Amino acid sequence: MKIEVIEPHGLCAGVNSAIAKALQLKNVYCLHELVHNEIVVRELKDLGFKFVESVNEVPVGETVVFSAHGVSPAIRKKAEERKLKIVDTTCPFVDKVHRAAAKFSAQGLPLVIIGHKGHIEVEGIAAEAKEAYVYPDLPIGAKKIGVVSQTTMNSDEVKAIVKKLERNYQIVKMAEVCKATKLRQDAVRKFCRGADRNSRAVLVLGSEGSSNVKRLCEVAEEEGVKVFRAGSVAELYAMDFSSVETLGLTSGASTPERFFDEALSILRNCPRHIAIIMDGNGRWALARGKKRGQGHIEGAKTLSKVLKWCKDRSIKYLTVYAFSTENWKRPKEEVDGLMGLFVKMLKSKTLDFMKNKVRFRMIGRRGDLPRNLLSEITRLEEKTKDFDREFIVAISYGGRAEIIDAVNRVKGPVTEETFRNYLYAPDVPDPDLVIRTSGEVRTSNFLLWQTAYSEFYFSDVLWPDFSEAELDRAISSYAMRNRRKGGV
Ligand code: IPE
Ligand code: IPE
Numbered sequence: 001m002k003i004e005v006i007e008p009h010g011l012c013a014g015v016n017s018a019i020a021k022a023l024q025l026k027n028v029y030c031l032h033e034l035v036h037n038e039i040v041v042r043e044l045k046d047l048g049f050k051f052v053e054s055v056n057e058v059p060v061g062e063t064v065v066f067s068a069h070g071v072s073p074a075i076r077k078k079a080e081e082r083k084l085k086i087v088d089t090t091c092p093f094v095d096k097v098h099r100a101a102a103k104f105s106a107q108g109l110p111l112v113i114i115g116h117k118g119h120i121e122v123e124g125i126a127a128e129a130k131e132a133y134v135y136p137d138l139p140i141g142a143k144k145i146g147v148v149s150q151t152t153m154n155s156d157e158v159k160a161i162v163k164k165l166e167r168n169y170q171i172v173k174m175a176e177v178c179k180a181t182k183l184r185q186d187a188v189r190k191f192c193r194g195a196d197r198n199s200r201a202v203l204v205l206g207s208e209g210s211s212n213v214k215r216l217c218e219v220a221e222e223e224g225v226k227v228f229r230a231g232s233v234a235e236l237y238a239m240d241f242s243s244v245e246t247l248g249l250t251s252g253a254s255t256p257e258r259f260f261d262e263a264l265s266i267l268r269n270c271p272r273h274i275a276i277i278m279d280g281n282g283r284w285a286l287a288r289g290k291k292r293g294q295g296h297i298e299g300a301k302t303l304s305k306v307l308k309w310c311k312d313r314s315i316k317y318l319t320v321y322a323f324s325t326e327n328w329k330r331p332k333e334e335v336d337g338l339m340g341l342f343v344k345m346l347k348s349k350t351l352d353f354m355k356n357k358v359r360f361r362m363i364g365r366r367g368d369l370p371r372n373l374l375s376e377i378t379r380l381e382e383k384t385k386d387f388d389r390e391f392i393v394a395i396s397y398g399g400r401a402e403i404i405d406a407v408n409r410v411k412g413p414v415t416e417e418t419f420r421n422y423l424y425a426p427d428v429p430d431p432d433l434v435i436r437t438s439g440e441v442r443t444s445n446f447l448l449w450q451t452a453y454s455e456f457y458f459s460d461v462l463w464p465d466f467s468e469a470e471l472d473r474a475i476s477s478y479a480m481r482n483r484r485k486g487g488v
């Protein structure tokens, strides 16, 4: 599938400045959703924002944020009466429509709004006028009317409605959709009219409750092009693009660009499962005149960061090689230190699996592990078993040991597919990409069965120095390879 980024897309200036303003605040009240986007709302909730539907719910003297969609003069007055501190993020263009509505009303004209009844922006605009109608409702008997439109309407539809109104009324108007909305719609229309129209589809990124997102979907539908809409990574993973040859990617005016980038990398061949042979802790420590154990402690810090980076990149499975069946040969002091470090890490908050919604699993010979480590592992496995993203740690793990353990449990003849069921984590897909650090170019008995067709990336960096940039180099190297898997 070819991916085409549709330009322009995404955040408009009004939303951008509303979000920037809001991100400066903490523990405040926000009247309605700041913008209609679930990712933004979640982020603000994490900052302690409380979303309310009326200023009456805001305790006297507290701060209230007016959303980008604007508020009516009555609400503004009520907020002042309650002595609330007001942070107004109303989009300047919405504000302009408010002023036009008030002006027309002051001229004694009934106001007709071309917009969606019930939308918060429309309610705010309507409240500016003494007499307001939301099209198709119209004033009976009036000769002259004022006309405005909701800023995120379909621009063609607005034009057509204005034309119709002109047949029956004398009108004064400020009926235009905002420029950002119009440009995004025009770009989608242009993409849809591309040469191979029948094999094209549009993916609109944004939340279901967003008006401008819905309009982008409608534009593609009108052009007879298949449309997908995703508001989150989870929704994106659930989509089937198998019949699509060229996918146009766009996003609504309230969709954060980082979600767009994330979706793009998922669509463009990002690995789903990365496995890492974390090597080089000892050499890192030695080079600094430190004990090997210090290298392992630094390595553990790197691992916490890698977990986060993989989350940011929507990597669904991360498997790390922490201790091999061969590592038991190391001096007792180092082995004991490592086992202690594993317990400490699993107990600490740094790898907060519950908060990050990550399923923890261990692969390897459980019978070899100290009792306190095994009980911590089983406790975490049980507690996190319902999460979708997975972090799999290989301890006392050997690829040959895994195969032998499987063979000893097998009953009767097996195929490649049914043999898999006897491995330690049969439901986890094979790694797409295996990274080994520290310059060693070997697999050291890691996932022998599962890596039959994995891509390998060997990095010279020692594990404690492994960086986000190096992870991205590994992922890009993977994304550019042609995985033929025995085909041509
Ligand atoms: C890898 O680092 C971590 C474990 C085996 C636990 P090493 O300890 O193998 O580091 P080097 O290879 O000696 O540098
Ligand atoms: C592989 O590293 C095992 C882990 C990273 C846990 P080693 O450092 O133990 O492997 P060799 O001995 O270099 O092959």
Ligand code: MG
Pocket: 279, 280, 281
């Ligand atoms: Mg090593």
